[in-house]
Amino acid sequence: MSRRTLPSLQHLAMQSLLSNQALAVSALEDLPVLLFPSLFMEVYARAHTEMLKALVQAWPFPCLPLGDLAESPDLETFKAVLDGLDLLLAKKEHPNRWKLQVLNLRNEHPNIWIQGYPSMAQISYPDVLTDRPTESCGKMTTVEQPLILLMDLTIKDGAQDAFQGHLLQWVRERQEQVQLCSRKLRILSGSIYKIQKALRVVRLDSIQELVVSKFPCPEVLKTFAPYLGQMKNLHILTFSKMCGSYFTSSSRNGWCSCKFGAQLGQLQHLQELYVHDVCFHYEKPPSILRTLTSLKTLSLSSCLLSEAHLRFLFQCPCTKQLKHLRLRSLSTVCFSLETLLDLLQGVAGTLETLALEDLAFTDVQLSALLPALSQCSQLRFFSFYGNHISMAALQILLSHTAQMGHLRRGLYPAPLESYYPQNQWPWDIHPERFAQVLAVLAQTLMDMRPSHKVQICTKFSHYLNKYRFYTLESNGSWLLTEEHLSGLSTLSL
CATH class of the missing domain: 3.80.10.10 (Ribonuclease Inhibitor)
Incomplete structure (x- = not known):
């Protein structure tokens, strides 16, 4: 017979509070700090708007990481949070006693709501909190420091995101007391009206x-x-x-x-x-x-x-x-x-990273390139796919890169011998010819024993950011994979 897990005292106390919202609101001043994260998470999930407003005003930590609580916040529930902020901002007589300083709408603290009080209390944003403006911004002064909102923004054509649109309007109406900081901004529109409307709200030095x-x-x-x-x-x-x-x-x-x-x-x-x-x-x-x-x-x-x-x-x-x-x-x-x-x-x-991709380099150009390539002593990633080189040239290239002690990954083109000879670029792979090429390359690489991962690219789409690679395994076989390549400075090695 399975044993039922008994609810904890903390859970029972929280359920008791939620059964009477009026009582819960009046009890917030005496509520232990460690109960706030779990209570807020439960209230947010149930969309108890009045309780949300009270929790925002009484929030005992400098940061409220709302973006990590829900990837797509319900707009009506989020409006209750903003209403709570309005009530907080209205308490102008004691601005320096506010606990809440930052409302974070980015997803950058995984599992923080599950981890609860210890992790919540450790969040800080020194890059934002210590770099607030010292000059007046409208009627805002250094005594009344602004509430910081952190959110990545996208300006695009067509229908706008309702959540983002409501937030921008809310900030626009409260620029004396609120600042919107956007670490990442995407402008995917040619409408200067939309661009200016958004940029006039965002703190530009936060981008x-x-x-x-x-x-x-x-x-x-x-x-x-x-x-x-x-x-x-x-x-x-x-x-x-x-x-x-x-x-x-x-x-x-x-x-x-x-x-x-x-x-x-x-x-x-x-x-x-x-x-x-x-x-x-x-x-x-x-x-x-x-x-x-x-x-x-x-x-x-x-x-x-x-x-x-x-x-x-x-x-x-x-x-x-x-x-x-x-x-x-x-x-x-x-x-x-x-x-x-x-x-x-x-x-x-x-x-450290060199990518010369889809440049139609031939054997002659590769030969001229090799001396300069060999001088790149710190190279960790090298990509040469999409170029038109022969099997012999590819083997010479591999012999050079095999000697690079720091190299961890190399992307190479399938040589010309892999394709149907009568076709023009982009050519189609000839299965039998390519199988022979892979067999020869496997033996070549087993003899060279390069320390980096060798991948042969047979198909790529820059538009879809999708690539097909054959990767040599330790047992001498080739593994076919389709991958997406990340940015240059964050490539997986």
Whole structure:
């Protein structure tokens, strides 16, 4: 006969409180601190709005990590939380006695509600709490410090998220007492009205990661530029699907880009720059990169770049200490291999990740590249898939990378002998020929005994971020997997 688990005294006490909300509200001042997390979790799940308002006002910790309690908060329940904050903000006579300082709507503390009081009491946000404004913001003074809301935002076209829209409006009406901090901001809209409406609410120096996509014309870029210059703590910047207008004069395109570049130069903490499907027409060397400080990560993908662009970029001070470099789907007709070799020789001592993907490199170009590649003594990840090299060239490449002591993972293309010979790129794998290729490669690698994981890529889709790899196992067999590749600085090794 199974033994039933008896409810704990804490659970019984909480159930007793919830059976009489009026009694529970009056008892909050005498409620032990350790009971608050479990009580709040139960009240939130049951949507007891009046009790929620009281719990928010009496919350005994500096932070309320609401984003970890529910991935998609019920809007009506969340409104009760905001009502509780309104009542808290109304107690202006004792602002320094507030316990609650930060409402966190990000999911960054897994299981914290299950862990309860000990973990809840340890949460702190020194990067936010110690960097509050010292100058007046509207009518807000240093005596009345603002309540901080932490939430990652997405500005997009079409129907807006009701939860985010309500929160932005709530903050907009209380900017004297509340500040919205967004560590990650995604702008997926070309509507300058929507962009400005959101950015006027967010504390811009709180943004550490910015994704910008689909700006349709230089005018939007020009209007957005001053906001970018105020993002003083930006670490990661991603541009995608942004093209200068073919119907705009060269002077207009160039002027807007220069204005944008001037703001980009204000970002002294920028470390990672990702540029995908971007083209600034009529421009000489890209002014948006002219004033950058030292970058750790640079990724250029599907961009229309000239020899002058790349040579200028690779000679910039910002690329002298690169740790992660990706060049993907760029036309080698537009730039010479010598330009790339100059860059690799300059960063050979610092580079940890090198991805030269889908560049249509041939055996001749690979041969010229190998001496510079061998100098990259700190390389931990190397990707060369999507290039057009023979089996003999691939074996030579593997012999070079096998000698790199720090290398942990390598992505290589299936050699030309793997495909139907009559087809043009992208070719289809010939099953029998590829099986022979894998057998030869397995024996080659068993003889070389490289310390890094070797993967042969036969199919890839950059749009879907999906890749098919054959990975050599320790027993000499090949394992077929489909993977998604993460960002350069966070690749799984």
